[in-house]
Amino acid sequence: MNPRAASLLVVTILSAGCATSTVTQRQDTVDTTQISQQTPPQTRRPVADRCASMGASSGISIEGQLGTLTRVEVSSTLNPVLERLQTCYTQRLEEHPYLAGEVQFKLRIATDGSVRWVIPTRSSMGDRVTEQCMMGALRALRFPTPCGGEAETTWGPSFEGGEDARPATAWDSGRIQRQIDRRRVQLTQCLQRAPGARADITLYVAPTGRVAAAGAAVSTPEAGESIDCIVQELLTWQQLPSPGSYAAKTTFSIP
Numbered sequence: 264m265n266p267r268a269a270s271l272l273v274v275t276i277l278s279a280g281c282a283t284s285t286v287t288q289r290q291d292t293v294d295t296t297q298i299s300q301q302t303p304p305q306t307r308r309p310v311a312d313r314c315a316s317m318g319a320s321s322g323i324s325i326e327g328q329l330g331t332l333t334r335v336e337v338s339s340t341l342n343p344v345l346e347r348l349q350t351c352y353t354q355r356l357e358e359h360p361y362l363a364g365e366v367q368f369k370l371r372i373a374t375d376g377s378v379r380w381v382i383p384t385r386s387s388m389g390d391r392v393t394e395q396c397m398m399g400a401l402r403a404l405r406f407p408t409p410c411g412g413e414a415e416t417t418w419g420p421s422f423e424g425g426e427d428a429r430p431a432t433a434w435d436s437g438r439i440q441r442q443i444d445r446r447r448v449q450l451t452q453c454l455q456r457a458p459g460a461r462a463d464i465t466l467y468v469a470p471t472g473r474v475a476a477a478g479a480a481v482s483t484p485e486a487g488e489s490i491d492c493i494v495q496e497l498l499t500w501q502q503l504p505s506p507g508s509y510a511a512k513t514t515f516s517i518p
Contacts, residue, residue, distance in 0.1 A: 314410035330409030332372070332416075340406045341418050351396035352388075352422045359476050361431035361467065361510050364388040367419030368401055371484070374413055376406040382487040384417065386480040389465035389512060391494040394478050431467055431512035439468070439503050443515055446496065451518045453492035460486035461516055466497055468511045473501040475510055493517075 314331075355362055364387030371379040381398045388394060406414075424430070436443065443450075454460050466477035477497040479490045 330372075330374070330412035330414040332407060332409050332414050336407045337416050337418075340404055341416075344400050344404060345420060347400040348397045348420060349422075351393050351400065354396070355390055355393050356424075359390060359467065359510075361429065361512070362388060362390055362393065362476070363422055363424045363428065363430055364465065365419060365421040366394060366397060367417060367480075368398065369415060369417045369484075370401060370404075372406045372409055372414040372416065374409060376408050378402050378404055378406070379413070380484050380487065382484055383478070383480040383490075384482070385419070385463070386478055387465050387514065388422070389467055389478045389514075390476045391478045391490065392476075394490075429509065431510045432506050434468070434506065434511040434513040436513050436515040438511070439500075439513060442500055442503055446500070447517065449496050450493055453489045453496065454486055454518065457481070457483055457486035457489055459483070460489070461518070462486065462489065462493055463514065463516050464493065464497070465512065465514045468503050468506055468513070470505055470508055470510070471501075472503045472505045474498055474503070 352362070365385065366383060366388050367385040368381050369384045370381050373379045378401060381401045383394050383398070386394060450462075450464075454462060461482040462479045463481075464477065464479045467475045469475040474497050477494050479493050481487055481490060
């Protein structure tokens, strides 16, 4: 494994009627609205039989109610993509050696097992290119057919770099508050198609005072298309305070 690849992945599983369990291992993070505790059918039983064993129907979808997948079905689908996500991360380290952080994605799984949409709901990575690469890998996944309707799951790794990685200097957002206030209207306009949505932004300031990389997490699926607009605005920022000889990292939210 590349020394700068994911060094800590925390598994968090929320199951209906069950307590949260956390396991610190090199595995996935799963947060699902409805995940059956039962072991999935290793012998590929028909969907109707499999769903019946979980107390769910494969043919009935109730509006407003999410479907069900077993926790093993979810993790066995997500775990193999971790290597691809590590590649997305390491590919950007040569240009931005200070990249590091957690990325958490929410996935909506359609009734045929395909991924309808993916959004970053939490990210401290601060690089849209890396986040887009990861989302592309997740969109290509194919889950087992959910029982009882579409399903959602929240999953994400943490990339902390290798032992020789030098993190960016941590800045309070107050260091660039003047620029944030000056351009807040433009940033907020990016969210106009997603009323009530929030964007949590992470960016890196280069020694020259320009924004070297930026990314964002959003609170709703409707706001997912706003991220490119936000990042394009951020990458125009120049003449910010210089962090010295190495990049600085800061976060803030809009609106």
